[in-house]
Amino acid sequence: MPETRENDEIARSMPAGARRKAVGEALVAVRNVRKSFGAVEVLRDVSLDVWRGEVVVLVGRSGSGKSTLLRCLNHLETFDSGAVVIDGIALGERRVDVDRIRREVGMVFQSFNLFAHLTVLDNIALAPRIVRREPRAAAEKRARELLARVGIGEKESSYPRQLSGGQQQRVAIARALAMQPAVMLFDEPTSALDPEMIGEVLDVMRNLAESGMTMIVVTHEMGFAREVSDFVCFLDGGRIVESGTPRQVFDAPRDERTAAFLGQVLGGRAR
Amino acid sequence: MTEPATPAPAPELRRAPPRRRQRHVLAGDFPPTRRRSIATAALLSGAAIALAVLFARERLYIWHWEVVPVSLPLLLRATWLTLQLSFLSVVLGIALGLVAGLARLSAEPVLRGAAVVYVELVRGTPLLVQIFIIYFFVAHQLQLSRFTAGVLALAFFAGAYVAEIFRAGIESIDPGQAEAARSLGMSHAQAMIYVILPQGLRRSIPPLAGQFMSLIKDSSLLSVIAIEELTQTGTMVVSRGLRSLEIWFTVAVLYLAITLSLALLARYLERRLGHA
Numbered sequence A: 001m002p003e004t005r006e007n008d009e010i011a012r013s014m015p016a017g018a019r020r021k022a023v024g025e026a027l028v029a030v031r032n033v034r035k036s037f038g039a040v041e042v043l044r045d046v047s048l049d050v051w052r053g054e055v056v057v058l059v060g061r062s063g064s065g066k067s068t069l070l071r072c073l074n075h076l077e078t079f080d081s082g083a084v085v086i087d088g089i090a091l092g093e094r095r096v097d098v099d100r101i102r103r104e105v106g107m108v109f110q111s112f113n114l115f116a117h118l119t120v121l122d123n124i125a126l127a128p129r130i131v132r133r134e135p136r137a138a139a140e141k142r143a144r145e146l147l148a149r150v151g152i153g154e155k156e157s158s159y160p161r162q163l164s165g166g167q168q169q170r171v172a173i174a175r176a177l178a179m180q181p182a183v184m185l186f187d188e189p190t191s192a193l194d195p196e197m198i199g200e201v202l203d204v205m206r207n208l209a210e211s212g213m214t215m216i217v218v219t220h221e222m223g224f225a226r227e228v229s230d231f232v233c234f235l236d237g238g239r240i241v242e243s244g245t246p247r248q249v250f251d252a253p254r255d256e257r258t259a260a261f262l263g264q265v266l267g268g269r270a271r
Numbered sequence B: 001m002t003e004p005a006t007p008a009p010a011p012e013l014r015r016a017p018p019r020r021r022q023r024h025v026l027a028g029d030f031p032p033t034r035r036r037s038i039a040t041a042a043l044l045s046g047a048a049i050a051l052a053v054l055f056a057r058e059r060l061y062i063w064h065w066e067v068v069p070v071s072l073p074l075l076l077r078a079t080w081l082t083l084q085l086s087f088l089s090v091v092l093g094i095a096l097g098l099v100a101g102l103a104r105l106s107a108e109p110v111l112r113g114a115a116v117v118y119v120e121l122v123r124g125t126p127l128l129v130q131i132f133i134i135y136f137f138v139a140h141q142l143q144l145s146r147f148t149a150g151v152l153a154l155a156f157f158a159g160a161y162v163a164e165i166f167r168a169g170i171e172s173i174d175p176g177q178a179e180a181a182r183s184l185g186m187s188h189a190q191a192m193i194y195v196i197l198p199q200g201l202r203r204s205i206p207p208l209a210g211q212f213m214s215l216i217k218d219s220s221l222l223s224v225i226a227i228e229e230l231t232q233t234g235t236m237v238v239s240r241g242l243r244s245l246e247i248w249f250t251v252a253v254l255y256l257a258i259t260l261s262l263a264l265l266a267r268y269l270e271r272r273l274g275h276a
């Protein structure tokens, strides 16, 4: 739709933090989602909109439900009630085409989860070939372009265990991008990395954000969140207790739980 | 200060880390640590040499190896039959085991139940009894040859163990692999075929090799339904009045030739498929 494309242009030209609710319909719409594991209620009435081109960061304590929320967005987890609509496709209905939704949603995991038996190139080209039925040559050509984009073009015939953590995570990002998703989910992408490798992964994510990718990121990297995100949600006990632009949430938290959490997280490092 | 050349061996009592791969040629058939199997081998060969020396010195037994060439054509033909039996039942056993192993892991309760019943039935009864049942009942009803009955019995037996080996191999793969595959839009079947199975099957090779070495040896039980495989032929040759010790030694060497080739093949395959 030309109109959407135009809206994207407008959205992209706006500075980070100001894109919120710019124009159009939300690409990801979460409405009153509830989810329990047995007797434990993990998500309690979560609602969230993510617009095209936006970077939304989810922060919160361990166990607050951040991963569960992300996993509900690509149906790795089902939810009990509420609705999730991604790019016009509604999840949570009885017979949704789960595979189609997953093609729209790329996911990057904390532990990389690269396919251990495949080379870097095959890791990236496998899904386009078997899911999208692309010819091998085309899939590999794009895989190489993506590898160059994440800065490890020379590693295409290595196996994952021969790479550093930072390199593995960059391959994982390229692998998700190869399916040309409408939105990318990141679940603590740098938490399993040695400190000296965090930067290279955040750089790739920053470039991705600048290129207009819609991203939902769970992270404890507050510097990254402040700099790159348009919207921050603080989760506590399965609820979004505070949300807003990074300035609002980080500099002037209204909820005392947010303030306490930020105090703890930022207290430990140079601010 | 310089480091010692080799690190001190870990205390014997501590458990091995869970996913350490077995690297022994006879993987699965012998105790897991290399050191222990080397000790076993040394002990066995020591005992054999002692016995041989004793026999020679005391003239307890006068060897007549010249009987071996005479009966070798018969024994080799039997070896060929044993190879055929083993090969066919291994192939069939792998197919059966893969189906049963996947059924065991399926979300469908009926399939899962059927797989459990099959596995427990086979593992809970002696192979000899299974051979009799298949030969005297199934093969008789379906008018199958002895050979076919023998292959079916061995494959049916091996399939149950293979199913458990595959199941363990598949379950040992990090669930994150399947999640990553699914999150890329692969269907359940695609994730299984392209991501989980290649890694799970490779991890199954060492225990499979052990299982199939047992199977080759167990094929000797088919002598009870008068299939002229290696053991049956050995019995026959000996019963013609030929020297029993020489013949049985030869039979043992022929079995060893098959099982050790299999072990080497497994090792080669494992290395070829590398990287899991």
Ligand SMILES: Nc1ncnc2c1ncn2[C@@H]1O[C@H](COP(=O)(O)OP(=O)(O)OP(=O)(O)O)[C@@H](O)[C@H]1O
Binding pocket: A037, A040, A042, A060, A061, A062, A063, A064, A065, A066, A067, A068, A069
């Ligand atoms: N598969 C599961 N079965 C049972 N309980 C679960 C499961 N997955 C998560 N939980 C529980 O749900 C709650 C939220 O978990 P979740 O992983 O979403 O938290 P999180 O915010 O991502 O935490 P972390 O920062 O530690 O990753 C926790 O109490 C957790 O124990």
Ligand SMILES: [Mg+2]
Binding pocket: A066, A067, A068, A187, A188
């Ligand atoms: Mg988490």
